[in-house]
Amino acid sequence: MAVNTIKDYFKFTREQRKGLMILFGIIVTLQLVYYFVDFNVIQKKYPDKEKWLSLQSEIDIAKFESSNKSSRTHSFNPNFISDYKGYKLGMSVQEIDRLLAFRKNNKFVNSAKEFQDVTKVSDSLLNIIAPYFKFPDWVNRKKDFKEYKDFSNTAFAKKEKIVQTDINLATKEDLIKIFGIGEAISVRILNQKEKLGGFVSMEQLKDVWGLSPEVIINLNTHFAITKLPNLNKIDINNASLKELSRFFYFKYDLAKQIVKYRSMNGDFKNIEDLIKINGFPVEKANFIALYLDF
Template sequence: MFLKFTKEQRIGFFLLFAIIIALQLIYFFADFSSVSQNDSDKQQWLALQTKVDSLKLLKSNEKQTIYLFNPNFISDYKGYKLGMSVEEIDRLLAFRKQNKFVNSAKEFQAVTKVSDSLLNAIAPFFKFPDWVNHRRGDNEYENFSNKTFVKKEKIVIIDINQATQEDLIKINGIGEAISLRILTQKEKLGVFVSMEQMKEVWGLSPEVILSLNKHFAITKLPDLNKIDINNASLKELSMFFYFKNNLARQIVKYRSMNGDFKNIEDLIKINDFPVDKAKYISLYLSF
């Protein structure tokens, strides 16, 4: 018995077979590698993005490291990073422009007016010079000492022109090298006429000079072979410690054009004369 299909059914069967054949052809001849490649690239980018996100999370959780610093030298940017306001930073900068220094966290707060909470947060990172810490330590020690039993050492003043290297080394902060510089300076000058001349010795800090002044002095002005400023030759003037060649030439020139110098006030009229040292330079001269 034969199956009998209508015309519409036969057309339907034909279209179905055509679709099946077309799908088979697409399967065998179409290239799906680009799709798989795109999927692979997408997976790599997703993995990379996950790694980036994890690094960002670690960075956000990372605490900022603060190193020890001297609060006297806080810049605008440093102060901003520490949490200081513009006004607080400006107060510190104005204070420093006066050539002043804060030497403790308490002084820092008094100058800048920072809050107690901010001071407690940043003060542990303050680092002051060693001599400041030593001074503070000495003061703290004195507060707990019984001054009734403290015997003050009697200081014997020594004439700085009679001091030996052993005498100088006894001062805290003066070693063999600096003591030799002081003695060499004395040889160049002949003698010291003022303790102010200690400031001219390279390597002596203000604190050491202060200590020197407590133990040494000009007890008696020694006899000097004074320079006759109105008759000394150019060579003789150039050999004087405070008169370099150029200044010596100007002295001779001024003397020839204006006559004799009557006092130190006439000398300081010359260009480049060390006016700040005139008081004790005059002690080496005769008019």
């Protein structure tokens, strides 16, 4: 009985056999298609993307060079070295303290040698950091004057010498003689001088609108700060917000910060206290200090 039942499973009609043959043919066809046909996805090529990828190495090199440049030491006035700045330069705590104690007496170092005499830094450290020292131009003019030599007996004496005039004594007519300066710019220079009460550095001419670098070079050739003018200094610890905001380098927002800092921390002792305020023009601190009374 069981054997007959199994045989019954293998009894097919004509239509069933025909269907099985068709199914077998489909299976064989699919196997052949799978074997011979490549089903890998064809990746499209994008010329722009390939171009950017080829430039990636150059971009990485540019970023590396940019990060190196940002870490380089820039020129600075050694009179305004802070604790952190001194530490970054490799100075010891004692050397930094000597400089800060010297500056508390409202004194300034005007050369690398004076800096070493005050701080007692080693010759090796001085040779590393001295090339980055930047002193006010009126200090450099003073050095040049001391080192002046008489060439009256040489062939150079036959050339016409340019006699420099104090910029604070220059008139409108004196300024117009300089190539690149007309009546309008000469008036701007004189107005700037009046606002400040006098120039203390030739670098301040960069704040005059309309003066190109070439014209500033011409001005430095014919004019200089031969001596500091008599300034009506601002009492930084007692001046009102209105009085501070009138000063060219402070403006209202910075003056407001100065008053706030003063009320919370007490009187300013020197310019180092002022440069702690956010937004203070540190790069101009060396000549701003000359307009202030502590």
